[in-house]
Amino acid sequence: MLRVNDTPLEFEAGMTVRDILRRRNYVWRMIAVYVNGELVPRTTYDTRQVPDGADVKVIHQIAGG
Amino acid sequence: MSVAYDYKVRTEYKGDVPRLRAAHTVVAEFPFQASLPIRGYTRRTLFIDLDTMSVREKPVTEEMIDIFTGGRGFGMYYLWHAITPETKWNDPANEIIISPGPIAGNPQYAGSGKSLVVTISPMTGIPIDCNVGGYFGPLLKFCGFDALEIRGKAKADTVIFIDGPSGLIRLEEAPEETPDSHVAAEVFTHMYAADAKDLQNVSVVSAGKAAETAYMGCLNFSWYDPKRGAVRLKQAGRGGTGTVFRDKRLKALVVRGPKMGPNLNNAADLPSVIRVGRIINQEIHDHDDEQCRMRRQGTAHLVEIMDAYDLLPVHNFQYGKHLDTHRIDSQVWDKRFTQAVPDRCWYGCGMACSKGADGHIVRTGPYKGHIVTVDGPEYENVGGLASNCGLFDPDWLLEVNFYCDTYGIDTISYGTTCAFIMECWEKGILNAERTGGIDLSWGNGESEVELLHQMWRGEGFGVHVGKGVRYLQDLFIENGWGDPQFIRDIGMQIKGLEISQYMSKESLAQQGGYALANKGPQHDEAWLIFMDMVNNQIPTFEDKAEALHYFPLFRTWFGLQGLCKLPWNDIEPPDNHEKYPGPEAAKVPAHVDNYLALYTGITGRPLDRASLLEQSERVYNFQRVFNLRMGQGVRAFDMPPYRAMGPVTKAEYESRAERYDAQLKDIVGIDPAGKSTEEKMALHRQWRTDRYNRLVDAVYKRRGWTPNGVPTLETLKKLRIDFPEVVEVVKAHQE
Known part of the structure; x- marks a missing residue:
C-alpha cells in the first residue's frame, strides 16, 4: 500500500510516478512530486518506480481565481 | 461555433457622437491644478456631491496612508466617515469610492493597473470592494487624485468628466446616450478624447440599463485597445456597484489623463522597480506556455481542470463535472479568442489575459445583428453562466456574457442565480405560470438571455431574478412555493452575495474561504481548494485556520496597492517547489519579495513580509468592524448554505456514494452498511456542520476575534485601529 497525499492507494509492482498520476486522475500539468520526501524530476515520471509503502506527495501548483 | 471573422470589424457607435454631445448641458465646471503623484501618492482626493453638483478637494493625510495604505483601504475609510449604521445602499449618503492605490499606474511590473471600488452593497447591506482593471484608476491618479469619492444623487443623467490636461472637471447632463456599456464606453471615449492619439488616455466607467432594476449591477471600466481599434471593458462585478451608480443617475465617469510614461508615479527608486518588473515579465515570457497559458486562454484555462477534479459547478453546484465540458473548455476558447493581440488591461502587463472573442454576431435583443467583441469569457463566466446552468453551447454563452457586460450585470451573481432558479424549475418550485412563460430547463441559453432583456426593459420575472438569490428565496418562501428548508439549502448565497464558481463541498477550508470573506463569498479572498482537498497540505483545523489567516490578508494587499x-x-518561478518545499511554496515567496521591492521602490517606504501583512490586517479588521457597525459582522452571518458544505439531495449523494460512504466509515467512524441514503445524508450533515463550526472557532481564534467573530480590543489596539468610534462599535461585543 502507498500513501498518496495522505490517503491510501493500492500498490502494484513496477508502479511508476506516471501510473500514480493516472490512477488518481491528476491531470494538472504544474505539479511537484515527492517520494519519501525527495523531489522527483519531471523528466523521470515515466520511469521512476515507486516502492511499496512509499509516502508520495503530489503537490498541485494551481492558484485558481 | 463560427470562427470566421475579422477581429477589426465590429459595429461602430461613435458616428453618433456629435448629435449626442450637442444634447449635453454643462451643469457645473471646476478648474483644478493637475499634478502627478510623488512616490505613488498625489495626497489629494476628489470629492463630488451630486445633491449640490459641487466639487472640492480633500487632503490625503499621513495617517490615512499609514493606517489605510490606499485603494480598498481608502475606500473603507471614506465610506465609514460618510455614512451611519442606518444608511442603505440607495440613500444619498452612500458613496462610491474609486481608489487606485500607490503602486497602480506602474508600467514595469505586470498587473499594476487596478482600481478599487467601495460602496454599500444592495445585495448585502455591508461594504463591498471590487478590484478592477482598465485605465480609469491610474489615469485618475495621473490627473492628481488618489481617490474619487462621490455622494448624493443627481436629478438627471450625468456625466462627470475629469480632464487632467485641461485642468477642468465638468458635470454635464447627458440625456441621449444609452448607458449600455459597449456603446457608452465607445461613445464617451471618442467624445472626450482630443484626437485619435488621445484615445488611449481616456477611460470610462459606466453601467448598463439593467443595473437600474437589478441589485447585481456591475461597473464597466474601459481601456482602449489600439490594435483592435476597440474600447474594451473590465468589470467591478460583485455586489451591485453598478446598481448604486445608476441609482445616483450617473451615466458615466470619464477621465482624460496625460500621455502615459515610464515613471508617472515618480518612483523613489525606479531601477529597483525596473529590476523586479523584468524578472516577472521574463518569467511570464519563458514559462506561461508550460504553466497556465494565461496569455492565450486567460482564466478560461481552468475549465477542464476544475472538471477533472470534480470542482466545476454543474446544475447549481450539485455536481462537479459533466460529459459535455469539452464543448466549453479552454481548447474552444483558445481558438475563439483572437490571438497575438496585446490583451493587457494596463500598460506593461506581460500576462495579457484580458482575452476577447471578436466577431460575435448578436442573436437577440436590442443589438441583434450587431457584430461585437465579447470581453472574455473568463473562467467564472464559463462556470456560472454555462456549466452551472447546464449550458454547453459556446455561442449562447458568448451571447449571455455579452449582454451581462453591456447591460451592467455581474456574471457571477447572475450565473449562480440562474442556476438556482433552474433547479427550482426542475424541482417544481417554479413553473411557466410563475415565471411568466420563461422555460428554465437546464441549458436553456435563450431563457438566460431573455431574463436579462426583461431586466433591461424593467418588466417580467427577470426583474425579480436581477435581485439575486436571497431576494428570490424570500419571495418563493413567502409565496409558499416549495419547502423553505430546501430553498435555503440550495440557494448559494452568503451574506446576500452569490457564491462564485467553485465547488466547495469537499474542501472545508474553501467553505471557510467563502463564508468568512468580509464582503461575501468571492474567491479573490481565499482560494484554498487544491491546497486543502487535493494536496492535503492543511489537514488540521489549526492548519486551515492559519491558511485562512495568511491568504486572505495577502490577497487583501493587492487591493490596497492597485495590483x-x-x-x-x-x-x-520554475524552482519554486525546489526552494520552498511544503505549504510555503503556495505563498510563492520569490514573488512576495518582488512585491516588497516594488512597494519600496515606488513609495520609498520600507516593508518586510510581516509589515506587508499588517497593512492588510488593519484594513481587514476595520472592514470586519464596519460589517458589525452595519448590524452584521458576527458569526450568524458567516454560515454557508448546506449545498456549499455537502449533498442536499439523494441524487447528489448517490452520484458520489462511494466517496460519501467511505468518509462515514473512515473519518466519522460509522459503518454505512445497511443505512438508507436519507440516514447517511443526515449523518453527513451533522458531521459536516460540526466540523465547519470547529473550523470557524479556529479561524476566529487565529484572527484575534471573539468566539462570535468580533475583533477583540487587543487586536484593534495591536493594529492601531482602536479609534474611539471603532472601539465604540465593538465594545458591546467583547464577551
Whole structure:
C-alpha cells in the first residue's frame, strides 16, 4: 500500500510516478512530486518506480481565481 | 461555433457622437491644478456631491496612508466617515469610492493597473470592494487624485468628466446616450478624447440599463485597445456597484489623463522597480506556455481542470463535472479568442489575459445583428453562466456574457442565480405560470438571455431574478412555493452575495474561504481548494485556520496597492517547489519579495513580509468592524448554505456514494452498511456542520476575534485601529 497525499492507494509492482498520476486522475500539468520526501524530476515520471509503502506527495501548483 | 471573422470589424457607435454631445448641458465646471503623484501618492482626493453638483478637494493625510495604505483601504475609510449604521445602499449618503492605490499606474511590473471600488452593497447591506482593471484608476491618479469619492444623487443623467490636461472637471447632463456599456464606453471615449492619439488616455466607467432594476449591477471600466481599434471593458462585478451608480443617475465617469510614461508615479527608486518588473515579465515570457497559458486562454484555462477534479459547478453546484465540458473548455476558447493581440488591461502587463472573442454576431435583443467583441469569457463566466446552468453551447454563452457586460450585470451573481432558479424549475418550485412563460430547463441559453432583456426593459420575472438569490428565496418562501428548508439549502448565497464558481463541498477550508470573506463569498479572498482537498497540505483545523489567516490578508494587499493578483501565483518561478518545499511554496515567496521591492521602490517606504501583512490586517479588521457597525459582522452571518458544505439531495449523494460512504466509515467512524441514503445524508450533515463550526472557532481564534467573530480590543489596539468610534462599535461585543 502507498500513501498518496495522505490517503491510501493500492500498490502494484513496477508502479511508476506516471501510473500514480493516472490512477488518481491528476491531470494538472504544474505539479511537484515527492517520494519519501525527495523531489522527483519531471523528466523521470515515466520511469521512476515507486516502492511499496512509499509516502508520495503530489503537490498541485494551481492558484485558481 | 463560427470562427470566421475579422477581429477589426465590429459595429461602430461613435458616428453618433456629435448629435449626442450637442444634447449635453454643462451643469457645473471646476478648474483644478493637475499634478502627478510623488512616490505613488498625489495626497489629494476628489470629492463630488451630486445633491449640490459641487466639487472640492480633500487632503490625503499621513495617517490615512499609514493606517489605510490606499485603494480598498481608502475606500473603507471614506465610506465609514460618510455614512451611519442606518444608511442603505440607495440613500444619498452612500458613496462610491474609486481608489487606485500607490503602486497602480506602474508600467514595469505586470498587473499594476487596478482600481478599487467601495460602496454599500444592495445585495448585502455591508461594504463591498471590487478590484478592477482598465485605465480609469491610474489615469485618475495621473490627473492628481488618489481617490474619487462621490455622494448624493443627481436629478438627471450625468456625466462627470475629469480632464487632467485641461485642468477642468465638468458635470454635464447627458440625456441621449444609452448607458449600455459597449456603446457608452465607445461613445464617451471618442467624445472626450482630443484626437485619435488621445484615445488611449481616456477611460470610462459606466453601467448598463439593467443595473437600474437589478441589485447585481456591475461597473464597466474601459481601456482602449489600439490594435483592435476597440474600447474594451473590465468589470467591478460583485455586489451591485453598478446598481448604486445608476441609482445616483450617473451615466458615466470619464477621465482624460496625460500621455502615459515610464515613471508617472515618480518612483523613489525606479531601477529597483525596473529590476523586479523584468524578472516577472521574463518569467511570464519563458514559462506561461508550460504553466497556465494565461496569455492565450486567460482564466478560461481552468475549465477542464476544475472538471477533472470534480470542482466545476454543474446544475447549481450539485455536481462537479459533466460529459459535455469539452464543448466549453479552454481548447474552444483558445481558438475563439483572437490571438497575438496585446490583451493587457494596463500598460506593461506581460500576462495579457484580458482575452476577447471578436466577431460575435448578436442573436437577440436590442443589438441583434450587431457584430461585437465579447470581453472574455473568463473562467467564472464559463462556470456560472454555462456549466452551472447546464449550458454547453459556446455561442449562447458568448451571447449571455455579452449582454451581462453591456447591460451592467455581474456574471457571477447572475450565473449562480440562474442556476438556482433552474433547479427550482426542475424541482417544481417554479413553473411557466410563475415565471411568466420563461422555460428554465437546464441549458436553456435563450431563457438566460431573455431574463436579462426583461431586466433591461424593467418588466417580467427577470426583474425579480436581477435581485439575486436571497431576494428570490424570500419571495418563493413567502409565496409558499416549495419547502423553505430546501430553498435555503440550495440557494448559494452568503451574506446576500452569490457564491462564485467553485465547488466547495469537499474542501472545508474553501467553505471557510467563502463564508468568512468580509464582503461575501468571492474567491479573490481565499482560494484554498487544491491546497486543502487535493494536496492535503492543511489537514488540521489549526492548519486551515492559519491558511485562512495568511491568504486572505495577502490577497487583501493587492487591493490596497492597485495590483492584480494573477501575476502573483498564476505564474511561478520554475524552482519554486525546489526552494520552498511544503505549504510555503503556495505563498510563492520569490514573488512576495518582488512585491516588497516594488512597494519600496515606488513609495520609498520600507516593508518586510510581516509589515506587508499588517497593512492588510488593519484594513481587514476595520472592514470586519464596519460589517458589525452595519448590524452584521458576527458569526450568524458567516454560515454557508448546506449545498456549499455537502449533498442536499439523494441524487447528489448517490452520484458520489462511494466517496460519501467511505468518509462515514473512515473519518466519522460509522459503518454505512445497511443505512438508507436519507440516514447517511443526515449523518453527513451533522458531521459536516460540526466540523465547519470547529473550523470557524479556529479561524476566529487565529484572527484575534471573539468566539462570535468580533475583533477583540487587543487586536484593534495591536493594529492601531482602536479609534474611539471603532472601539465604540465593538465594545458591546467583547464577551
